[in-house]
Amino acid sequence: QPACPAQYMNNDEKSFAYVSARDRWPVIITGAIDDTYRSVSQCDDPAKLNEGKAIVAELARLKYELQHDRQMTPLRDDGEADIAGYNAELEKLGTPTWFQSPWLFSECYLYRRIATSFSPSTHWKQYDIFARQKMATFRSSRPAVLELAARYKDLIGQIEKDKTQKGTPEHAEAEKILFHEMCEICLWGNATDLSLLTSLTYEDIQKLQGSEARKASEKNILVNDLEAAYAVLTKARDEGKAERHVDIVLDNAGFELYVDLILAGFLLSSGLATHVVLHPKSIPWFVSDVVPQDFSDLLSALAQPKKFYETPSEDEQLQDKTPEPLADKEAEDLAFLGQFVIRPNRFWTHGGSFWRLPAEKELVEDLKTSELVIFKGDLNYRKLTADAAWDPTTPFTEAIGPMGPGSGVNVLALRTCKADVVVGLKPGEDERIRGTEGGGGDSGLRKWAWSGKWAVVSYSGGK
Numbered sequence: 001q002p003a004c005p006a007q008y009m010n011n012d013e014k015s016f017a018y019v020s021a022r023d024r025w026p027v028i029i030t031g032a033i034d035d036t037y038r039s040v041s042q043c044d045d046p047a048k049l050n051e052g053k054a055i056v057a058e059l060a061r062l063k064y065e066l067q068h069d070r071q072m073t074p075l076r077d078d079g080e081a082d083i084a085g086y087n088a089e090l091e092k093l094g095t096p097t098w099f100q101s102p103w104l105f106s107e108c109y110l111y112r113r114i115a116t117s118f119s120p121s122t123h124w125k126q127y128d129i130f131a132r133q134k135m136a137t138f139r140s141s142r143p144a145v146l147e148l149a150a151r152y153k154d155l156i157g158q159i160e161k162d163k164t165q166k167g168t169p170e171h172a173e174a175e176k177i178l179f180h181e182m183c184e185i186c187l188w189g190n191a192t193d194l195s196l197l198t199s200l201t202y203e204d205i206q207k208l209q210g211s212e213a214r215k216a217s218e219k220n221i222l223v224n225d226l227e228a229a230y231a232v233l234t235k236a237r238d239e240g241k242a243e244r245h246v247d248i249v250l251d252n253a254g255f256e257l258y259v260d261l262i263l264a265g266f267l268l269s270s271g272l273a274t275h276v277v278l279h280p281k282s283i284p285w286f287v288s289d290v291v292p293q294d295f296s297d298l299l300s301a302l303a304q305p306k307k308f309y310e311t312p313s314e315d316e317q318l319q320d321k322t323p324e325p326l327a328d329k330e331a332e333d334l335a336f337l338g339q340f341v342i343r344p345n346r347f348w349t350h351g352g353s354f355w356r357l358p359a360e361k362e363l364v365e366d367l368k369t370s371e372l373v374i375f376k377g378d379l380n381y382r383k384l385t386a387d388a389a390w391d392p393t394t395p396f397t398e399a400i401g402p403m404g405p406g407s408g409v410n411v412l413a414l415r416t417c418k419a420d421v422v423v424g425l426k427p428g429e430d431e432r433i434r435g436t437e438g439g440g441g442d443s444g445l446r447k448w449a450w451s452g453k454w455a456v457v458s459y460s461g462g463k
């Protein structure tokens with residue numbers, strides 16, 4: 001296997017790492033402090049109040065250490081097995097300061113460190129500093145949610161009706177087109193993660209989500225291997241395999257999770273899979289990532305959509321605002337979701353890349369039984385490619401190292417680009433896009449890859 005190039009570092013002025021560590025993380029920590037403070041100030045129980053205040057003080061210290069580029073300290077042992085791994089890695093790196101660290105590790109460390117302020121407490125163990133923000137953003141994507149619900153219901157209805165025509169070329173063609181459409185919806189659902197919200201308005205988000213926008217965005221998918229992924233699923237079905245799993249390594253909650261469930265629902269109703277296994281994170285992660293609680297929150301919102309959309313949020317109450325009522329048809333369209341398996345694993349919140357996945361015997365054995373493992377989003381892509389400075393024309397199968405051919409895992413990455421690393425491009429493509437507006441030009445910065453405007457859909461057959 002060719003050697004992996006160096007990883008992106010926070011002190012690389014040309015990388016998004018630089019901007020992230022200096023500008024974005026302090027904003028994210030400030031948001032976490034504000035959110036916790038808000039909850040603390042609503043506390044009646046003095047014990048809980050005191051614990052909450054101590055946590056706020058700890059988060060403020062973390063922000064100070066980051067902004068003053070102090071050494072990253074070993075994580076407090078909160079009883080979870082991954083702490084040792086984090087601390088060993090930190091030591092191996094020579095206990096660097098924040099800005100002298102690899103981007104991937106330090107960003108994971110940031111969220112793991114925040115979690116260690118809450119996990120040893122009595123009253124705040126399960127507290128999610130990002131929950132308010134995740135729910136608020138989901139509510140604000142209501143137009144796209146309703147549009148998709150209606151479209152989905154319609155499509156599923158057609159699939160049911162078409163069942164009689166199964167086996168005809170028309171049916172096969174329609175199914176293939178739908179597979180592409182569903183995956184693309186699912187792909188662009190990732191354009192809206194909250195950690196980028198420091199620069200996007202809600203209006204921008206809504207624009208990204210409508211179906212017109214989806215069509216216009218197809219030209220922005222730089223690599224599209226959906227054909228290969230579809231072939232793997234139809235082959236397994238044609239071979240008459242009774243149990244066929246698709247796994248989704250989830251990324252963000254709210255709208256993105258909603259579209260993931262739409263894709264999952266489609267895979268089940270079309271018979272392209274018999275089971276869908278969803279993999280969430282175990283701690284609040286990269287602001288918007290799915291934790292198990294988000295999953296149940298979303299399901300209950302969809303099960304009682306009127307209650308969800310018509311009850312004023314905390315902020316709306318403060319501003320004396322009443323949300324628009326939901327039409328009966330809109331509420332009906334939303335009630336479609338079935339049953340899925342959700343399977344948390346601490347590996348997903350480790351600080352290392354997925355080049356270490358083969359060492360996680362139990363997890364990798366589980367993924368090998370899957371027909372297709374879909375990795376959602378930017379961070380998962382960074383982890384697959386070790387967040388390393390690959391030449392952009394490197395084949396995806398090479399850049400994912402031990403997760404590539406021979407790994408036994410069929411990998412599909414659905415990723416909108418929000419970081420520097422990108423592979424699998426045609427020669428000259430990177431240069432061409434650098435030349436487009438906002439692409440970075442001659443600055444030496446791959447700016448086009450930071451905004452979520454461009455995407456890659458990359459497949460690697462591992463079996």
Ligand code: F6P
Binds near residue numbers: 252286377
């Ligand atoms: O690029 C900003 C960023 O926070 C990256 O650090 C991270 O990889 C990504 O966004 C998170 O995006 P996603 O939710 O798509 O993984």
Ligand code: MG
Binds near residue numbers: 193252286377
């Ligand atoms: Mg995310």
